[in-house]
Amino acid sequence: KQEVTQIPAALSVPEGENLVLNCSFTDSAIYNLQWFRQDPGKGLTSLLLIQSSQREQTSGRLNASLDKSSGRSTLYIAASQPGDSATYLCAPRPGTGANNLFFGTGTRLTVIP
Amino acid sequence: EPEVTQTPSHQVTQMGQEVILRCVPISNHLYFYWYRQILGQKVEFLVSFYNNEISEKSEIFDDQFSVERPDGSNFTLKIRSTKLEDSAMYFCASSVSSTQYFGPGTRLTVL
Numbered sequence: 001k002q003e004v005t006q007i008p009a010a011l012s013v014p015e016g017e018n019l020v021l022n023c024s025f026t027d028s029a030i031y032n033l034q035w036f037r038q039d040p041g042k043g044l045t046s047l048l049l050i051q052s053s054q055r056e057q058t059s060g061r062l063n064a065s066l067d068k069s070s071g072r073s074t075l076y077i078a079a080s081q082p083g084d085s086a087t088y089l090c091a092p093r094p095g096t097g098a099n100n101l102f103f104g105t106g107t108r109l110t111v112i113p
Numbered sequence: 114e115p116e117v118t119q120t121p122s123h124q125v126t127q128m129g130q131e132v133i134l135r136c137v138p139i140s141n142h143l144y145f146y147w148y149r150q151i152l153g154q155k156v157e158f159l160v161s162f163y164n165n166e167i168s169e170k171s172e173i174f175d176d177q178f179s180v181e182r183p184d185g186s187n188f189t190l191k192i193r194s195t196k197l198e199d200s201a202m203y204f205c206a207s208s209v210s211s212t213q214y215f216g217p218g219t220r221l222t223v224l
């Protein structure tokens with residue numbers, strides 16, 4: 001069964017800093033990987049989806065990379081803002097074609113004004 | 114922008130009661146999902162639904178759970194006889210291809 005680990009569990013940075021969130025997964029046979037943000041008590045907002053054949057995917061200040069063979073993905077956030085404060089979750093989808101996502105416990109990011 | 118919607122936002126029920134959680138997926142989406150998140154834990158997959166039938170389900174999705182698409186817009190999760198450990202946030206999601214879009218969730222509290 002796929003196990004997903006996200007490090008660090010919590011991160012606090014001053015506004016304007018660039019930062020990297022890490023995600024590792026035990027089964028490298030994935031179809032794609034999705035990054036989400038979750039605000040307290042709220043649903044999940046999709047940020048980026050990176051296909052297994054891709055190395056990087058960018059959206060605005062966010063850049064996700066994928067190293068499938070080593071079971072790692074990173075989410076880079078440039079010029080962080082207080083509005084980026086949330087929990088960030090990564091979720092790989094199995095390479096078998098099944099639609100279920102496996103989630104990590106997330107990284108709780110606080111951006112200090 | 115189209116969104117997945119869920120009702121109610123919060124449901125309180127007594128142990129042993131049946132509950133139905135409702136979702137309206139994004140209108141042109143073909144795949145529908147339920148996930149749950151127990152407080153402080155990971156989001157866990159329950160079930161996926163495509164072409165009017167279950168396509169995958171997890172070991173959590175036992176005989177107490179069922180899903181239905183009763184009409185062209187709603188997607189429901191029924192828990193037949195709730196247990197204390199069913200207390201969680203339940204998320205509905207939908208997709209047309211790879212990206213899954215999540216609703217705001219229903220917080221279920223079983224007393």
